[in-house]
Every structure is written in structure tokens, then in C-alpha cells.
Amino acid sequence: MQLLEIVTAITERHPGIVRSEFRGQTRLLVPREEALDLLRALKEQFGFDLLVDLTCVDYLNYRDAVDRFGLVYLLANTGLLANTGSSQRLTVRVMLNDSALELPSVTGLWPGADWMEREVYDMFGIVFQGHPDLRRILLPDEFTGFPLRKDYPLQGRGERHNFPVITRGQA
Amino acid sequence: MPLTLASKAAADSQDYLWTLNFGPQHPATHTTLRLILKLDGERVVDAIPDIGYLHSGFEKIGEHLDFNQYVTVTDRMNYISPMANNVAWHQAVETLLGIELTPRCKYVRTIVSELARISDHLLSTGAMGLDVGAFTFFLYAFYQRERIYDIFESLCGARFTNSYTRVGGAMHDITPLVVEKIRDFLRTFPETLDDMERLVNRNRIFVDRMKGVGVLSREEAIAGSASGPVARASGVTRDLRKDEPYLAYSDFDFQVCCARAGDCFARYYVRMAEMRESLRIVSQAIENIPAGPINVAVGERTALPTKPQVYQTIEGTITHFELVMANRGFEVPHEEVYAAIESPNGELGFYVVGAGNDVAYRARCRPPSFIHFSLFPRLIRGHTLSDVVAVLGSLNIIAAELDR
Numbered sequence: 001m002q003l004l005e006i007v008t009a010i011t012e013r014h015p016g017i018v019r020s021e022f023r024g025q026t027r028l029l030v031p032r033e034e035a036l037d038l039l040r041a042l043k044e045q046f047g048f049d050l051l052v053d054l055t056c057v058d059y060l061n062y063r064d065a066v067d068r069f070g071l072v073y074l075l076a077n078t079g080l081l082a083n084t085g086s087s088q089r090l091t092v093r094v095m096l097n098d099s100a101l102e103l104p105s106v107t108g109l110w111p112g113a114d115w116m117e118r119e120v121y122d123m124f125g126i127v128f129q130g131h132p133d134l135r136r137i138l139l140p141d142e143f144t145g146f147p148l149r150k151d152y153p154l155q156g157r158g159e160r161h162n163f164p165v166i167t168r169g170q171a
Numbered sequence: 172m173p174l175t176l177a178s179k180a181a182a183d184s185q186d187y188l189w190t191l192n193f194g195p196q197h198p199a200t201h202t203t204l205r206l207i208l209k210l211d212g213e214r215v216v217d218a219i220p221d222i223g224y225l226h227s228g229f230e231k232i233g234e235h236l237d238f239n240q241y242v243t244v245t246d247r248m249n250y251i252s253p254m255a256n257n258v259a260w261h262q263a264v265e266t267l268l269g270i271e272l273t274p275r276c277k278y279v280r281t282i283v284s285e286l287a288r289i290s291d292h293l294l295s296t297g298a299m300g301l302d303v304g305a306f307t308f309f310l311y312a313f314y315q316r317e318r319i320y321d322i323f324e325s326l327c328g329a330r331f332t333n334s335y336t337r338v339g340g341a342m343h344d345i346t347p348l349v350v351e352k353i354r355d356f357l358r359t360f361p362e363t364l365d366d367m368e369r370l371v372n373r374n375r376i377f378v379d380r381m382k383g384v385g386v387l388s389r390e391e392a393i394a395g396s397a398s399g400p401v402a403r404a405s406g407v408t409r410d411l412r413k414d415e416p417y418l419a420y421s422d423f424d425f426q427v428c429c430a431r432a433g434d435c436f437a438r439y440y441v442r443m444a445e446m447r448e449s450l451r452i453v454s455q456a457i458e459n460i461p462a463g464p465i466n467v468a469v470g471e472r473t474a475l476p477t478k479p480q481v482y483q484t485i486e487g488t489i490t491h492f493e494l495v496m497a498n499r500g501f502e503v504p505h506e507e508v509y510a511a512i513e514s515p516n517g518e519l520g521f522y523v524v525g526a527g528n529d530v531a532y533r534a535r536c537r538p539p540s541f542i543h544f545s546l547f548p549r550l551i552r553g554h555t556l557s558d559v560v561a562v563l564g565s566l567n568i569i570a571a572e573l574d575r
Contacts, residue, residue, distance in 0.1 A: 022504075022506050022507075022508060023266055023267075023269060023506075023508055025508060025509065049393050049394075050393055050396060051396050052396065052509075052511070052518065052520065052537065053396075053509070053520065053522065053535070053537040055522055055535045055537075057507070057524055057532070057533045057535075058533075062505075062524075062526060062532060063505055063526065063527070064505070072507075072522060072535075074509055074520075074522070074537075078393060078407065078409050080389070080393065080407060080408065080409065087409070087414040087415060089415075089509075091509065110394060110396065111394045111395055112394060112395040112396030112397075112542060112545065113396075114545060115541060115542070115544075115545040116396075116542075119541075123230075136223075137222065137223065138222065138223035138226040138574055138575075139223060139226065140223070147228060147231055148230060148231060152231075154231060154232075154235055
């Protein structure tokens with residue numbers, strides 16, 4: 001199935017989904033309520049078996065931005081499991097706002113999403129419901145901020161000074 | 172970290188287990204990462220990776236440095252093949268800006284990314300051998316890496332952190348001296364590669380420690396988002412150089428190297444085979460470098476014009492002036508793109524959001540090491556403690572890329 005046919009089929013079935021294209025890359029902007037259903041359909045019906053990456057963008061000061069956060073799911077169809085042939089890519093974007101920074105986890109669909117969701121939680125504070133082990137991954141557990149948010153300063157807020165210093169004698 | 176079991180009853184029922192801290196400073200992790208291993212005798216029951224020791228906020232820095240400055244930071248991600256990171260970063264930026272590179276630049280970038288692949292695979296297979304006791308193998312590999320460093324030094328002045336690419340081109344054009352050095356390398360390196368294969372391919376100790384250890388099935392590899400040699404060793408016939416040809420890869424004759432076993436030996440074997448294919452690509456590219464400029468034309472206003480252009484043409488003067496002014500620079504659309512290359516370690520992509528000026532609004536890196544390391548607990552369960560280093564080596568985890 002060609003990418004164009006897939007996207008047309010999806011936008012007909014879900015009228016709330018906005019489709020856009022830039023430099024040959026097809027993106028779907030999905031309302032958050034439909035996100036999990038759509039991702040499941042993309043995996044199970046349309047053969048997008050590879051979650052290339054899952055990331056987030058904070059649109060705090062972005063021109064013409066309405067919503068605060070945009071989650072980005074980069075999907076690819078390897079064509080290996082379903083033998084569909086060529087490689088296809090599709091970007092799915094879901095917008096979130098401060099009032100509800102939650103989204104269902106996709107670890108059930110792509111187990112590889114485990115650490116990616118943990119990193120987004122660590123850096124942006126977005127909670128993935130149903131994630132098996134949602135902890136900070138790169139930063140220490142005591143860390144209080146979410147450093148990749150745009151309102152977090154480049155040089156930090158002095159969290160490092162609050163970390164306990166262990167001397168050789170105590171250790 | 173849930174380093175303790177949830178309840179005392181659960182802890183008592185498993186009191187025969189022994190917890191071992193592996194890292195963060197351990198010679199066999201090669202870099203700074205930590206594993207908490209639960210051992211039953213010598214058998215690994217579970218492994219909990221604890222990462223972040225080298226987290227330096229590279230993605231945050233990417234929102235404050237301009238497109239050309241940030242290339243120095245990408246060097247420090249996967250520092251055993253920095254050229255590939257440079258190419259990946261600027262490919263994403265050029266996709267965002269809609270720049271079509273000159274044919275010469277495409278060839279030169281192809282050559283340097285294939286040389287980077289060889290140097291990466293030399294280190295990863297060499298270190299894999301070192302970890303399981305093949306020291307000579309490692310020395311052979313490292314000597315050849317030095318020669319690739321020499322080539323890069325002649326090309327751009329830096330051996331280790333190259334920062335070679337620029338938006339719309341490269342720092343320097345390739346010179347006859349570099350071409351000669353690459354030809355010399357192409358002539359002599361296959362001999363060393365044969366020696367390396369003869370050293371360990373049928374070595375009883377090496378094979379016994381590699382075969383059947385850390386098996387990753389094809390379905391697990393795809394579900395776990397694996398890419399590159401790790402996925403190809405499990406039978407995933409996916410290679411961006413063939414599937415989504417970028418740069419000049421569609422011009423060359425080469426094969427995608429795959430294996431079916433999915434164990435450490437398959438990952439080692441795929442890397443060794445890929446080096447030969449990389450040599451084929453470089454030897455085809457080096458003899459067919461197109462003539463012409465390496466940077467895009469002055470009209471694109473991204474790469475600094477040459478000095479004769481600056482002094483003799485008005486367009487050159489204006490472009491040079493605007494590019495060095497802090498408040499001028501590129502015009503970037505308010506858009507977002509993802510572009511990826513087949514880096515030595517797997518799919519290395521950047522998700523770049525443009526915001527009008529020459530600084531990225533968001534510079535997300537899709538690091539292959541991060542994704543491969545999340546597969547580690549699944550690979551090591553049921554194997555012995557000594558297999559930890561073999562599996563770790565075969566995944567080629569680079570902590571600087573893992574933590575960024």
C-alpha cells in the first residue's frame with residue numbers, strides 16, 4: 001500500500017487528523033484522544049513496525065504556536081515482517097498542554113519505546129500512562145526540573161548545589 | 172532506581188541472589204556506564220542499566236548554538252566516528268533549509284562517512300576482541316585506525332574531533348595529498364583485514380565466547396527499534412544507504428551485509444564484512460570525484476564564499492558580510508524535519524525544528540547506542556558474568572552518545 005493511500009484512508013476515517021507535507025516528509029497532526037488508536041492502527045493494519053524515534057518539542061516561544069508541547073512519533077515501515085516491500089516513513093505529532101501532560105504509553109505496541117518515553121519524561125515531564133517503569137533515565141532521581149523545556153535556563157537552576165557531597169571519609 | 176526488591180518476603184525468597192555493581196568505572200565498559208547485575212552463582216538473572224553519567228545536555232546546547240557551531244558538539248557524541256555525526260547533523264540542517272549539495276561535496280562526504288565506518292568498526296570489533304582476550308587483534312585494528320586519523324588530519328587538520336562539514340559544504344576541499352593517502356590505505360588495508368579475520372574467525376576461544384551468546388531475534392530487533400549492524404546481524408535487511416539512498420550512495424556498487432544468527436559472533440561478522448563493502452565504496456568514489464566547487468553557490472547564502480569571490484564580486488562580499496554578522500545568517504523556515512544517515516552504529520538521525528534564525532529551536536538526536544543499550548538486559552539474561560563484556564562489546568555502546 002502506498003503511503004498516499006494510507007494517509008488518505010486515515011484522514012477519511014478520522015476527520016480530526018490534519019495532514020501536512022514538508023520536503024517530502026508526511027506528517028499527521030493527531031488529537032490526543034485519538035492518538036493511541038491511530039498508532040495502533042498504523043502498526044497493526046498499515047505495517048509501521050518500526051518506531052524510529054519518539055521525542056518532544058516545547059513550543060513555548062514558537063511563532064504562531066497554540067499548544068505547548070508537541071510529541072513526535074517517527075514511524076517507519078521496514079517491509080520485513082509483513083513483506084510489503086519498500087521502506088516508508090511517517091511522522092505522527094500529538095499536541096499537549098500544561099493542563100494535562102499525559103498520554104497513553106506505546107510500549108505495548110513497540111517495546112523499543114520504553115527508554116524513549118523515559119527520556120521524554122525525564123526532559124519534559126510528560127507522563128506516559130501505562131508505562132511499566134517510568135523513572136528518570138539520564139538525570140538523577142533527585143533532580144527537580146525538566147531541562148529541555150524552554151522555560152528552563154541553559155545554565156540550570158542550581159540543582160547541582162543541592163546534591164549531597166560525599167567525602168572520602170564518609171564513603 | 173528500584174535497586175531493592177519491593178517487599179521483604181520477595182527479598183527473602185531471592186536471598187541466594189548476589190548483586191554486583193558493574194561500572195561506572197570499569198575497564199570493560201570502555202566508557203562510563205553502570206550495570207547492576209543480579210547473579211545466581213555466575214549466571215546473570217537480571218541486569219539493570221543505570222545511565223546518565225556522561226549526560227552533558229547536548230540537545231539543550233543545540234538550541235543555543237548556530238547550525239555551524241553545533242557541529243563541534245556532534246563530534247563529541249559518537250567520538251569513535253565523528254565524521255559520520257558531522258554528516259548526519261548537516262544533512263538534517265540542509266534538509267530543513269532545502270539545500271542541494273554539489274556533486275563533489277556528496278562524493279567527499281560519502282568517502283569520509285565510509286572511512287568513519289571503517290574506523291568505527293575497527294574499534295568496536297577490536298575492543299570486542301580485547302574484552303574476550305584477543306589482544307593482538309585489537310592492536311592490528313588500532314594501527315589501522317591511526318592511518319584513518321592521518322587521512323582525516325590531512326583533510327581537515329583535526330585527528331579526533333573533525334568538525335569537517337559546514338552547512339552547504341565542507342570546511343576544506345579534498346586535496347591530492349588526501350586522495351593519495353586514501354589510495355594507499357585502500358591498497359594495504361585489505362591485507363590487515365585478512366590477517367585480522369585469520370586471527371580470530373576460527374579461533375576456538377573467541378568463537379566459543381561469541382557464538383550463541385546474546386541472541387537477538389529478528390522480531391525482537393524490529394520491535395526494539397534496533398538498527399545498523401545490530402539489526403542486520405539479526406536478519407533485518409535494512410540499510411538506509413540502500414533503502415533511502417542519500418548523498419552519492421546510489422552511484423556505487425556495494426552489498427548490504429546481513430547475518431541470521433543474531434548472536435555476538437554475527438554482530439562481529441557483519442561489522443567485518445561491512446568494512447570490506449566500505450572499502451569498495453571508497454575505492455569507487457575516490458576515482459570518480461566530480462570536478463567543481465565543494466560548497467554550494469554564493470546565491471544560497473549558507474557557506475562562506477572563497478576569498479577570490481569575496482574580493483572580486485559584489486555577491487561574494489555581501490554573502491561573506493551577512494554570514495559573519497551575528498544578526499544575519501540563514502533564513503530558516505518555521506518547519507521541522509527528520510533526516511537520518513546509516514551511521515556505523517545504526518540509524519543516526521536528527522529532528523531539527525527551525526525558527527527563522529540560524530539557531531535550531533530543537534535539535535533532537537536519535538542515538539543508536541541509546542536504543543541498543545535498552546536491549547541489553549534482554550540479551551544478557553541467562554548468560555554468565557563473563558559474557559557481559561562480550562555482549563556489551565558487540566553492541567558497541569558509546570556512552571557519550573548514549574547520554575549526550
